[in-house]
Amino acid sequence: MELRSRVPGGPIERKWDTHRFEMKLVNPANKRKHTVIVVGSGLAGGAAAASMSELGYQVKCFCFQDSPRRAHSIAAQGGINAAKNYRNDGDSIYRLFYDTVKGGDFRSREANVYRLAQISVEIIDQCVAQGVPFAREYGGLLANRSFGGAQVSRTFYARGQTGQQLLLGCYQALEKEVARGGVTMFPRTEMLDLIVIEGRARGIVARDLVTGRVSTHLADAVVLGTGGYGNVFYLSTNAKGSNATAIWRAHKRGAAFANPCYTQIHPTCIPVSGEYQSKLTLMSESLRNDGRVWVPLRGGDRRPPGEVPEAERDYYLERRYPSFGNLVPRDVASRAAKSVCDEGRGVGPGGLGVYLDFADAIRRVGAGTIRERYGNLFEMYQRITDENPYEVPMRIFPAVHYTMGGLWVDYNLMSTIPGLHVIGEANFSDHGANRLGASALMQGLADGYFIVPSTISDYLASAHPTPVDPSHPECRRVEAEVAERTRRLLAIRGKRTVDSFHRELGSIMWDKCGMARNAAGLNEALRRIPELREEFWRNLNVPGSDAELNQALEKAGRVADFLELGELICRDALHREESCGGHFREEYQTEDGEARRDDARFGYVAAWEYTGDLAAPRLGKEPLEFEYVHLAQRSYK
Amino acid sequence: MNLTLHVWRQAGPDAPGRMVRYEAADISPDMSFLEMLDVVNERLMQTGDSPIAFDHDCREGICGSCSLMINGVAHGPNPGTATCQLHMRSFADGDEIHIEPWRARAFPVVRDLVVDRAALDRIIAAGGFVSAATGSAPDGNATLIPKDTVDTAMDAAQCIGCGACVAACPNGSASLFTAAKITHLGLLPQGQPERLQRARRMVERMDIEGFGGCTLYGECQEACPKMISIDTITRMNRDFLRASMTPVRAAVAESD
Amino acid sequence: MNRALALWHSSIGKHAVMAVTGVIMVLYLITHVVANLLIFQGPSGINAYSRFLHGTGGALWIARLVLLVAVVLHIMAAVQLTNRRRAARPVGYAAGRQPQVSTLASRTIRWGGALILVFLIYHILHFTLGTVHASFVEGDPYHNVATGFRNPLVVVFYEIAMAAVGLHLYHGIWSSGRTLGVSTPSPRPLRRQLALALGVLVWLGFAVIPLAVFAGMVPA
Numbered sequence A: 001m002e003l004r005s006r007v008p009g010g011p012i013e014r015k016w017d018t019h020r021f022e023m024k025l026v027n028p029a030n031k032r033k034h035t036v037i038v039v040g041s042g043l044a045g046g047a048a049a050a051s052m053s054e055l056g057y058q059v060k061c062f063c064f065q066d067s068p069r070r071a072h073s074i075a076a077q078g079g080i081n082a083a084k085n086y087r088n089d090g091d092s093i094y095r096l097f098y099d100t101v102k103g104g105d106f107r108s109r110e111a112n113v114y115r116l117a118q119i120s121v122e123i124i125d126q127c128v129a130q131g132v133p134f135a136r137e138y139g140g141l142l143a144n145r146s147f148g149g150a151q152v153s154r155t156f157y158a159r160g161q162t163g164q165q166l167l168l169g170c171y172q173a174l175e176k177e178v179a180r181g182g183v184t185m186f187p188r189t190e191m192l193d194l195i196v197i198e199g200r201a202r203g204i205v206a207r208d209l210v211t212g213r214v215s216t217h218l219a220d221a222v223v224l225g226t227g228g229y230g231n232v233f234y235l236s237t238n239a240k241g242s243n244a245t246a247i248w249r250a251h252k253r254g255a256a257f258a259n260p261c262y263t264q265i266h267p268t269c270i271p272v273s274g275e276y277q278s279k280l281t282l283m284s285e286s287l288r289n290d291g292r293v294w295v296p297l298r299g300g301d302r303r304p305p306g307e308v309p310e311a312e313r314d315y316y317l318e319r320r321y322p323s324f325g326n327l328v329p330r331d332v333a334s335r336a337a338k339s340v341c342d343e344g345r346g347v348g349p350g351g352l353g354v355y356l357d358f359a360d361a362i363r364r365v366g367a368g369t370i371r372e373r374y375g376n377l378f379e380m381y382q383r384i385t386d387e388n389p390y391e392v393p394m395r396i397f398p399a400v401h402y403t404m405g406g407l408w409v410d411y412n413l414m415s416t417i418p419g420l421h422v423i424g425e426a427n428f429s430d431h432g433a434n435r436l437g438a439s440a441l442m443q444g445l446a447d448g449y450f451i452v453p454s455t456i457s458d459y460l461a462s463a464h465p466t467p468v469d470p471s472h473p474e475c476r477r478v479e480a481e482v483a484e485r486t487r488r489l490l491a492i493r494g495k496r497t498v499d500s501f502h503r504e505l506g507s508i509m510w511d512k513c514g515m516a517r518n519a520a521g522l523n524e525a526l527r528r529i530p531e532l533r534e535e536f537w538r539n540l541n542v543p544g545s546d547a548e549l550n551q552a553l554e555k556a557g558r559v560a561d562f563l564e565l566g567e568l569i570c571r572d573a574l575h576r577e578e579s580c581g582g583h584f585r586e587e588y589q590t591e592d593g594e595a596r597r598d599d600a601r602f603g604y605v606a607a608w609e610y611t612g613d614l615a616a617p618r619l620g621k622e623p624l625e626f627e628y629v630h631l632a633q634r635s636y637k
Numbered sequence B: 001m002n003l004t005l006h007v008w009r010q011a012g013p014d015a016p017g018r019m020v021r022y023e024a025a026d027i028s029p030d031m032s033f034l035e036m037l038d039v040v041n042e043r044l045m046q047t048g049d050s051p052i053a054f055d056h057d058c059r060e061g062i063c064g065s066c067s068l069m070i071n072g073v074a075h076g077p078n079p080g081t082a083t084c085q086l087h088m089r090s091f092a093d094g095d096e097i098h099i100e101p102w103r104a105r106a107f108p109v110v111r112d113l114v115v116d117r118a119a120l121d122r123i124i125a126a127g128g129f130v131s132a133a134t135g136s137a138p139d140g141n142a143t144l145i146p147k148d149t150v151d152t153a154m155d156a157a158q159c160i161g162c163g164a165c166v167a168a169c170p171n172g173s174a175s176l177f178t179a180a181k182i183t184h185l186g187l188l189p190q191g192q193p194e195r196l197q198r199a200r201r202m203v204e205r206m207d208i209e210g211f212g213g214c215t216l217y218g219e220c221q222e223a224c225p226k227m228i229s230i231d232t233i234t235r236m237n238r239d240f241l242r243a244s245m246t247p248v249r250a251a252v253a254e255s256d
Numbered sequence C: 001m002n003r004a005l006a007l008w009h010s011s012i013g014k015h016a017v018m019a020v021t022g023v024i025m026v027l028y029l030i031t032h033v034v035a036n037l038l039i040f041q042g043p044s045g046i047n048a049y050s051r052f053l054h055g056t057g058g059a060l061w062i063a064r065l066v067l068l069v070a071v072v073l074h075i076m077a078a079v080q081l082t083n084r085r086r087a088a089r090p091v092g093y094a095a096g097r098q099p100q101v102s103t104l105a106s107r108t109i110r111w112g113g114a115l116i117l118v119f120l121i122y123h124i125l126h127f128t129l130g131t132v133h134a135s136f137v138e139g140d141p142y143h144n145v146a147t148g149f150r151n152p153l154v155v156v157f158y159e160i161a162m163a164a165v166g167l168h169l170y171h172g173i174w175s176s177g178r179t180l181g182v183s184t185p186s187p188r189p190l191r192r193q194l195a196l197a198l199g200v201l202v203w204l205g206f207a208v209i210p211l212a213v214f215a216g217m218v219p220a
Helices: A012-022 A043-055 A093-103 A110-130 A162-180 A245-252 A285-289 A316-320 A330-342 A359-365 A367-385 A440-463 A473-491 A498-513 A519-539 A551-575 B033-046 B118-125 B147-157 B164-168 B175-187 B195-208 B219-223 B231-245 B250-255 C002-009 C011-041 C043-055 C058-088 C109-128 C141-148 C152-179 C190-214
Strands: A035-039 A058-062 A153-156 A183-186 A189-197 A200-208 A214-218 A221-224 A263-269 A292-296 A354-357 A394-403 A420-422 A604-609 A618-623 B003-010 B017-024 B096-100 B109-111
Touching: A012 A093, A012 A110, A035 A043, A035 A200, A043 A058, A043 A162, A043 A183, A043 A221, A043 A440, A058 A189, A093 A110, A110 A162, A110 A440, A162 A183, A162 A440, A162 B118, A162 B147, A189 A214, A189 A245, A189 A473, A189 A551, A200 A221, A200 A473, A214 A473, A221 A245, A221 A440, A245 A420, A245 A551, A263 A285, A263 A330, A285 A367, A292 A316, A292 A330, A316 A330, A330 A354, A330 A394, A359 A367, A420 A440, A473 A551, A498 A519, A498 A551, A498 B033, A519 A551, A551 A604, B017 B033, B118 B175, B118 B195, B147 B175, B164 B175, B164 B219, B175 B195, B175 B219, B175 B231, B195 B231, B195 C011, B231 C002, B231 C011, B231 C152, C002 C011, C011 C043, C011 C058, C011 C141, C011 C152, C011 C190, C043 C141, C058 C109, C109 C141, C109 C152, C141 C190, C152 C190
Parallel strands: A035 A058, A035 A221, A058 A183, A221 A420, B003 B096
Antiparallel strands: A189 A200, A200 A214, A263 A394, A292 A354, A354 A394, A604 A618, B003 B017
16 A cells, blocks of 8 residues: 655645646536545535535535434534634734644644645635624624634634534535536435445445435545544544444545544533433533633542632643643643543542633623623533533533544545545544644535545546446445345344444443553453454344334444444554554653653554454554644643 | 333334334433433333434534424423433423424425425525635625624524424424525625525425415424524515515526 | 416415405404494494495495405415415324414414404395394494394304404414514514504404493494
8 A cells, every 4th residue: 555645846835736736627528527426415525515516527415314414514613713814913824734733743744734724714705605604793804713722813603603604504505506406415325335446436335224225326536524433432522423434434445544543532521421321512612711620629529619719729721731721722631631530639420520610701701791602502501411600610521522533645635545535524634633623614624615626636637437337246246245234234133232332332442542541451442342343243133124214223334333443543542652632642641741742653644454354454654744843842831 | 200202103104103102211310302212212122122213413402403393392392402402301200201203294204203304405405505606705804794784694594404493383384494594694795696586496495395384373483492583584575575576687587 | 477476376475465465454444443433423423424435436346346355365365375284284293283482363363264254244244235134224324233233142243253353463463564574673573562452452442332232332
């Protein structure tokens, strides 16, 4: 496997321009002769499908939800970054680039990140033109706020529902193209495998979730925008349906999987309340702009928060990181919460929580202003916990939120399978080992609106794909494999439900490969996950048939893939003997408990190749060079 | 808590359905309504029964997947709350709970509590967008928009497309859904060029899909998890009537 | 013409027709109730008004024609919208749909309308054509009213119908402003109170007469 990043030469600020000029174009009249499959209809997939259709390609777009508008991008709350420098506070494309590389703990590709920062500016314009109701100042200009880890105000937002508004803009553009005939939408249809013919991605095999019919869809190129794999942890802030099946199937067909162990644990989520917990709810990071994080100074202090005097509170983020305080990046904030809870100073049931207190902010600016800023989040908190955050501090705890790893892609966002492009959270690019707040929306839309619609022409114009017949033996073979897999899942008729396996996998992953990892724990996970997988295929109980809407069967297929992916995540975490960003190895930390990177040994992208044996994936390395951002230990002190 | 559920079970779109009684024992008041159904489903599967199918995804009240009629009220008893954010503490021990799918001709039942809401997508496809192809946009600050205008637009734009308005409407009307989009885009300067055409096309589509008309009962606004106001319907009516009275230029007519 | 037809075919168009025809009928009802109250001035007032109306020649017939067209369109639209409503939800809720906020007036708009139609037919036979009136005298409305409410069943029927008119007006007036898109959004919607006041006044104005006659306050 060759990992050619295809980063163009020249100075970094000219690379994307140069590349766009050098890429081959498809003649406008020929575009309609090309069919492109887009899997996923979130910010990345939806934007790509709409934009490629606008260019003239025939697009087939697939999503497992009942409507493309339900993709999980919709749940993003806080905002989207863009280097507009509307605030005149010293922001620039270069600074956004710099912050993102540094925030990612120097594990991302400089050229990709620079391009992301460049495009960020166009994204805002595009979204405004679509009618996205971004917050505005009284003068009618776009409003901004500062967001976790950034010292400038570059985050654009629409109340606490930025992801929703951006996705609806994108969904509306998609529906416009559906009406025009450029996009054919396949809702409630799940990709279950990838068709690779003569080394090129030529289509997918998908199951109609309502009728159970399995069918082959062919195209000249395939784009995956299927999101992240955080649900491998069972409990995460992801939607219940979010899954890794599309990228995992592609991986098993030859696409390299990069940096699977980089998972982001978001510091501000509502703590678990019981065994039945089905998902975790994020409270936007923007809350840290006004909320102060603290725990009691003494362990085992069971007094209600209001009765703990100021002197007996430990505002540990402000204490440990005086210059960034409560606004340290997500990985740092999460680990700090874990360490105070490990010391026995956590609050709430099970001691797994810390306070996020708005009392000072309410005193300073008034409850009305706080309500205006966070009203919907406070309401959501109260609905879930039955506690009023205007009166008692919120309790928060970190939860799995985002996965920086994903399928390896080159500068064109093409995977190691020619013709297979991967965009948004599904790929590994741009965020390195840690993603900054408000950057996921930016990346999804950059990939979908601007990058893949350009780079796909280069592929199509140089590869000259010839038509494939659906009766091609490879299509028949993959289709048969998918049917066989479904049949096997239904034939087990064992004793345990899918959720019970998923929960167990999740608890292994969270305990051994969560916020802090060590070799002993990872080795244990690597022993237990294959055992669990073996039991899964022996003792699973999926009721019903494959010829109907069968939600247990859908889940079973996804969990089967998580059981394989989980092992790769642990293997990657074990091999990476350093701490960086979302990957914290207890053996590799500084004396005061901060992450210690090892640039000499691990300054590369780890791209894993499937060899047919889950226990022995092949490691490929793409070295990372930093020409512009000075390699340094991150410090938020 | 111990509860008695009566749940609509229907094996497929054309199969007959009926209400089936289940006992839900040992339910924690801190569970969400959907977590309660998860527990019931786990138990059903352990006894070899088929689990109750229901739509859900984000479980934080924003994706609009969940869609349950609970005791005859869309999304259950709490105003401004989607089913996924409804918690069992809103019920009392020993309660009987009737759970049904949204009912409308335009929302055919797929299975159990799952309905097909593609009609709402088709209403959006009919005109619920601003035609701004990627790449063509001017600077985001090129057009000033008063804060009040954008805030009002945002109130309407919050619609999550769950269909509760249709389910709760005595007429089975999708007016609130359609009006929310017409209002969102019709208030913003970016939405002006297509404003009348949008209203006309979306309303026509709404009628074609077989939704009922609006008698302004106000039930939709109460059922809406985002509490979108029926003021949007007034705006839709105005835009639609204006569109019906405004001559359509031949060019636009041809592009229809 | 195509556009008018398209408007009529749309659900909002039909509601708009109901709103416009409704407004015409409300305006008529207001003059009707004011004129009716002339009954309390004795025979001279109301009979003079009646002579005035009949003396206008064609105008009365034009007004009657306009009202007839309004009634017919109002009913046609109502029937078609009701059919749409039925078709829109072929399978209902087993547990019943529990109304949360809708007013009694809005929920009774259809049955109330049907009742008003039955009443309207009776009312025309009663006081315009006199066919169901025991001692009808052409051109003497005072006499006809004063002798028209001796049967308690007739009084009860009139009172029920007037209550229905009041409710119908309350929801009809309020919703027509919104249907026609003329109501501007406001945190304190005045139109609800306006509609309520009009509904109550019209109801009381009409309802008082049969009771007064029955109680012997309008001597024959």
